[in-house]
Amino acid sequence: MKFFIDTANLDQIKEANDLGILDGVTTNPSLMAKEGITGTQNILEHYVKICNIVDGDVSAEVVSTDFEGMMREAHELVKLHDNIVVKIPMIKDGIKAIKALTDEGIKTNCTLVFSAGQAILAAKAGATYLSPFIGRVDDITWDGLDLVAQIAHIYDMNGFTTEVLAASIRNPLHIVKCAEIGADVVTCPLNSILGLLKHPLTDIGLEKFLADYRKGNA
DSSP: OEEEEEOOOHHHHHHHHHTTOOOEEEOOHHHHHHTTOOSHHHHHHHHHHHHTTOSSEEEEEOOOOSHHHHHHHHHHHHTTOTTEEEEEESSHHHHHHHHHHHHTTOOEEEEEEOSHHHHHHHHHHTOSEEEEBHHHHHHTTSOHHHHHHHHHHHHHHHTOOOEEEEBOOOSHHHHHHHHHHTOSEEEEOHHHHHHTTOOHHHHHHHHHHHHHHHHHTO
C-alpha cells in the first residue's frame, strides 16, 4: 500500500518524505488556502515546489466544473511537472474529462467519491486513482471503511486497474484498516502517519533498555 500525504504544507511534506516511506502527495484548494496560497499563479508555483520535494505522484485539482474548463486546466497542470496527476471531481463532465485525459495518456485522480456506483463510473472512464472519502462518509453515520472495502472488491472482481486511494483519513487506525481491506493507497495528514509510530509498550521498552544501559555505564 502506498502512502501519500494530504497537505499543501511544504515543511510537513519534507518531514514525511524524510521518513523514507512517502510515495506521493494530494492537495486541494482548501488545503492551499489553509497555507495562505491563493491566486492561480501562486497555486501553480506551489505545485512545482511540492513536485520538487517528492519523487512520486502529486495530485493537482482543477476548479472548473465544465468539460472544456477542466480540460484546459488539466493541460496547464501537466505542463508544470512530470509528477502531476490531474484531480477531477466526480461529476458528469468530470467523467467525460477523465475519459478524454486517459485517452491522451494523462493520469487522473477522481475525487469526492462517496458511493460504489460512482467508483464504477470512474474506473470505466479509466481514472488512474479513485478517492473515496472515509471520514466524510463516517460523518453522515455511514461506514467509510465499508465503502473502501466494497470498491476494492468490485475492482478486483472486474479487473479494473484504477487504484483505490483512500482519502479523508482521520486517524492511524484508518490507515491500518485500509491496508487490511485492500486499499492501494492512503492519503493522510502527517499526524496520522506519525501516529503509526506510537505504542506505549515501545516507549516503556525503550526506557527500560536505556535505563539498564545507563546502570552498566555508571
